[in-house]
Amino acid sequence: MRDTLVIDIETKKSFAEVGGEKNIRELGISVAGVYSYAKDAFFAFEEQELPKLEDLLSDTGHIIGFNINHFDIPVMEPYLDGVSFAKFAVTDMFEDAVNFLGHRVGLDGLAKATLGSGKTGHGLEALEWFKQGRIEEVKKYCLDDVRLTRDLYEYGKKHDHLLFESFIDGKIHSIPVSWGKEIKKPILQILEEAFDSRQRLSIEYVSSEDSDGLGFKKARLIDVYKIKPNGEIEAYCHLRQGLRNFRINRILKAEPTSDSYSVPQDFQHTLFT
Known part of the structure; x- marks a missing residue:
């Protein structure tokens, strides 16, 4: 080797x-x-x-x-x-x-x-x-x-x-990295496929701040409602029991689950808006 x-x-x-x-x-x-x-x-x-x-x-x-x-x-x-x-x-x-x-x-x-x-x-x-x-x-x-x-x-x-x-707020923030990991499929592609098929995702997400003292990296179940052109998604987070914005470049891993979901009527049914 x-x-x-x-x-x-x-x-x-x-x-x-x-x-x-x-x-x-x-x-x-x-x-x-x-x-x-x-x-x-x-x-x-x-x-x-x-x-x-x-x-x-x-x-x-x-x-x-x-x-x-x-x-x-x-x-x-x-x-x-x-x-x-x-x-x-x-x-x-x-x-x-x-x-x-x-x-x-x-x-x-x-x-x-x-x-x-x-x-x-x-x-x-x-x-x-x-x-x-x-x-x-x-x-x-x-x-x-x-x-x-x-x-x-x-x-x-x-x-x-x-x-x-951070020199802006003086707080400790995170920088996601994927060193030593084999990337089989781009995260954005997984998100798009899950949105199209309305398939719930299990993700590993690195938050910018450890606001709850439980660590920067957490496993979450999410339902993707919207994929935005600014590099974010809007999704229902089952951990937080509410809508959240997630930065795509902070998602380390995303895997489809066997569960499906429906997007509420007040969201546009398009990938990019």
């Missing part, structure tokens, strides 16, 4: 030193931190040791990181000519979070809200340590980030969501 690697890199230079993000490939690598699932081990490679990372990647099918698509991979590519990153399945936690939220969220914020502990430093500190020759401190900092990233991934796989503190 091919390996899964969690990867994080520290650079030799800052964006300011190379003339901005357009020159990302010139940042250079001071340390590449890796966790190998197959070996259950952490590795910290200095620049001259990067061929060892290439060896690990040769037997890897899945890589995990935080902003790995737009940062770590472009920085690694000049060093790893023999590696085609296009062949890997990539889980980019930063990308998944931004795509859902519509705004940036940091590794530190996710880790503090989800795991109860955050980063041990800042990337700019690691730059200074490298320039001062304090390479062991850079390695420790880098591997601490690798460990956080791995632990966040494992939490997301187990609980189907991560947590973050």
Whole structure:
């Protein structure tokens, strides 16, 4: 079975030193931190040791990181000519979070809200340590980030969501994720089919807030009354005994039941209105 690697890199230079993000490939690598699932081990490679990372990647099918698509991979590519990153399945936690939220969220914020502990430093500190020759401190900092990233991934796989503190209301909110899950049929297609056949659905839904103290993820039985063009459905929720709006991208799983239902007359009998 091919390996899964969690990867994080520290650079030799800052964006300011190379003339901005357009020159990302010139940042250079001071340390590449890796966790190998197959070996259950952490590795910290200095620049001259990067061929060892290439060896690990040769037997890897899945890589995990935080902003790995737009940062770590472009920085690694000049060093790893023999590696085609296009062949890997990539889980980019930063990308998944931004795509859902519509705004940036940091590794530190996710880790503090989800795991109860955050980063041990800042990337700019690691730059200074490298320039001062304090390479062991850079390695420790880098591997601490690798460990956080791995632990966040494992939490997301187990609980189907991560947590973050909103800068808008200061509350803890959830970000649904479906890492490690095989998606057999798109959720929207299941909703449309259930609406057409008037078939009750059993769903797993991740609420934005844990308003009742019973957890963010709950199993619910719903009857779909309307599928809206804004990415929501209006449905009768048997858990809450009333009408509720559900965001489709917060529905982790939907399965038809053997029960049917009728849509009240005051709802339009069309999929989209």
